[in-house]
Amino acid sequence: MRDINHFIDGASFTGASGRFSDVFNPNTGEVQARVQLASAAELDRAVQAAQNAFDGWSSTNPQRRARVMFEFKRLVEANMTELAELLSSEHGKVIADSKGDIQRGLEVIEFACGIPHALKGEYTWGAGPGIDVYSMRQPLGVVSGITPFNFPAMIPMWMFGVAIAVGNTFILKPSERDPSVPVRLAELMMEAGAPAGVLNVVHGDKAAVDAILTHPQVHAISFVGSSDIANYVYQTGATHGKRVQAMGGAKNHGIVLPDADMDQVIKDLSGAAYGSAGERCMALPVVVPVGKQTADILRERMEAEIPTMRVGVSTDDKAHYGPVVTAQHKARVEGWIEKGVQEGAELVVDGRGFSLQGHEKGYFIGPSLFDNVTPDMESYKEEIFGPVLQIVRAGNFEEALSLASKHQYGNGVAIFTQNGRAARDFAARVNVGMVGINVPIPVPVAYHTFGGWKRSAFGDTNQHGMEGVKFWTKVKTVTARWPDSELEHADSSFVIPTMG
Numbered sequence: 430m431r432d433i434n435h436f437i438d439g440a441s442f443t444g445a446s447g448r449f450s451d452v453f454n455p456n457t458g459e460v461q462a463r464v465q466l467a468s469a470a471e472l473d474r475a476v477q478a479a480q481n482a483f484d485g486w487s488s489t490n491p492q493r494r495a496r497v498m499f500e501f502k503r504l505v506e507a508n509m510t511e512l513a514e515l516l517s518s519e520h521g522k523v524i525a526d527s528k529g530d531i532q533r534g535l536e537v538i539e540f541a542c543g544i545p546h547a548l549k550g551e552y553t554w555g556a557g558p559g560i561d562v563y564s565m566r567q568p569l570g571v572v573s574g575i576t577p578f579n580f581p582a583m584i585p586m587w588m589f590g591v592a593i594a595v596g597n598t599f600i601l602k603p604s605e606r607d608p609s610v611p612v613r614l615a616e617l618m619m620e621a622g623a624p625a626g627v628l629n630v631v632h633g634d635k636a637a638v639d640a641i642l643t644h645p646q647v648h649a650i651s652f653v654g655s656s657d658i659a660n661y662v663y664q665t666g667a668t669h670g671k672r673v674q675a676m677g678g679a680k681n682h683g684i685v686l687p688d689a690d691m692d693q694v695i696k697d698l699s700g701a702a703y704g705s706a707g708e709r710c711m712a713l714p715v716v717v718p719v720g721k722q723t724a725d726i727l728r729e730r731m732e733a734e735i736p737t738m739r740v741g742v743s744t745d746d747k748a749h750y751g752p753v754v755t756a757q758h759k760a761r762v763e764g765w766i767e768k769g770v771q772e773g774a775e776l777v778v779d780g781r782g783f784s785l786q787g788h789e790k791g792y793f794i795g796p797s798l799f800d801n802v803t804p805d806m807e808s809y810k811e812e813i814f815g816p817v818l819q820i821v822r823a824g825n826f827e828e829a830l831s832l833a834s835k836h837q838y839g840n841g842v843a844i845f846t847q848n849g850r851a852a853r854d855f856a857a858r859v860n861v862g863m864v865g866i867n868v869p870i871p872v873p874v875a876y877h878t879f880g881g882w883k884r885s886a887f888g889d890t891n892q893h894g895m896e897g898v899k900f901w902t903k904v905k906t907v908t909a910r911w912p913d914s915e916l917e918h919a920d921s922s923f924v925i926p927t928m929g
């Protein structure tokens with residue numbers, strides 16, 4: 430049995446907690462490795478390594494830090510195939526999708542290559558008589574990222590790419606379900622020239638997370654995962670005086686207006702609802718056709734499209750999507766399908782009981798389609814995170830807008846229409862953080878910023894882009910005066926100084 434170790438201070442580190450978690454191959458259902466689960470003492474060891482690296486790394490000039498990022502990008506690209514295969518073997522997504530996962534993370538690294546420019550502060554010459562004011566962004570110290578299973582390359586890079594480029598040292602606590610790629614990324618970061626201790630990987634479960642949330646030397650925490658845990662991380666971290674951003678779950682709606690290009694909508698919906706087995710926080714698991722005619726056409730077209738989808742092992746290059754991550758998750762998704770049936774939704778296509786020949790123990794679920802789902806149903810309110818598409822019929826534009834706006838989650842939303850005025854109005858009014866207009870998965874590019882609203886994010890600063898730079902730095906503002914000491918002695922002033 431392969432053991433997956435922590436990566437601390439530039440080297441593999443075997444923990445002594447005696448606690449492990451199985452890592453499965455979702456294609457076969459076999460345990461392929463076991464990952465160590467850290468104790469608080471092991472987390473502390475990583476914090477001390479990161480603390481020791483901080484002075485040197487934070488005082489390295491930004492251009493040199495950027496060069497490490499350039500080299501890291503080159504190394505990840507050179508190792509793309511190996512990384513994608515490793516990722517697929519633990520997550521279950523198809524190889525092309527794993528490459529996309531890595532590539533979207535690399536785009537944040539590309540943004541981080543420009544960090545000298547992004548870190549330039551503000552300057553005002555002559556803010557008062559002989560007085561200049563300038564600001565600088567300084568790193569926070571030892572910081573941490575806690576990441577989910579569904580993007581084991583992209584989401585760590587969202588976080589450590591920016592955090593390290595601005596001069597922090599980092600502790601990554603990846604998902605225990607697919608922990609190998611994060612370790613490889615840390616190894617490649619060392620190979621790229623980051624000093625030991627700048628990026629550490631500590632595996633674990635709640636015990637490791639709690640150790641991060643309460644450690645006095647950890648200054649900021651970025652979390653991505655499910656909402657209840659995001660909320661817990663946000664509350665606990667903040668109570669312990671840390672800066673916290675915590676992204677949670679999602680239930681993204683795709684609104685289809687009657688004038689939408691239906692051929693394109695069916696293609697977009699298929700990929701966005703079922704790609705990666707629906708295990709994306711920016712998937713489109715809910716479609717809201719406006720008007721009966723639109724709904725009837727959409728249902729008929731989706732019903733015809735589903736049998737053309739190929740569910741296969743993650744190495745099958747013709748498969749549209751692979752297995753879900755664990756047996757437990759498969760059972761959970763199938764439980765939600767059952768719940769939908771019990772609640773009175775119409776199960777048009779049932780993906781349960783799907784079996785892939787030769788891989789009968791793999792965690793496969795066929796594509797499922799529900800019609801006549803209503804907002805009072807639990808299966809609508811909650812995130813399913815599987816290959817299940819729910820049709821919620823709306824009578825008109827306002828009703829569709831209100832469904833997305835009132836849902837407890839507000840990560841992403843998409844509108845499909847050829848009417849620019851309607852799309853513009855929708856984008857302005859919808860109560861959701863990321864909006865696609867004829868774009869089914871509106872994950873913003875790396876130099877913009879990623880973040881949902883409502884129960885999809887706790888805290889107020891988004892991931893990557895300039896929001897990321899802000900999150901991972903603190904601003905210092907200097908007001909300076911260089912008087913000629915002979916001639917310009919100022920009198921004591923007992924009133925608040927003004928520049929007037």
Ligand code: NAD
Binds near residue numbers: 577579679
């Ligand atoms: P998860 O909440 O189970 O796990 C996320 C992290 O929290 C992992 O590192 C895990 O080890 C840790 N964790 C698990 N249980 C914990 C506990 N009780 N206390 C403290 N920490 C704990 O999420 P997941 O299943 O790995 O990922 C899927 C979820 O992530 C979905 O809800 C999805 O929508 C969400 N997600 C959100 C975004 C976003 O940007 N909003 C992006 C990707 C995924």
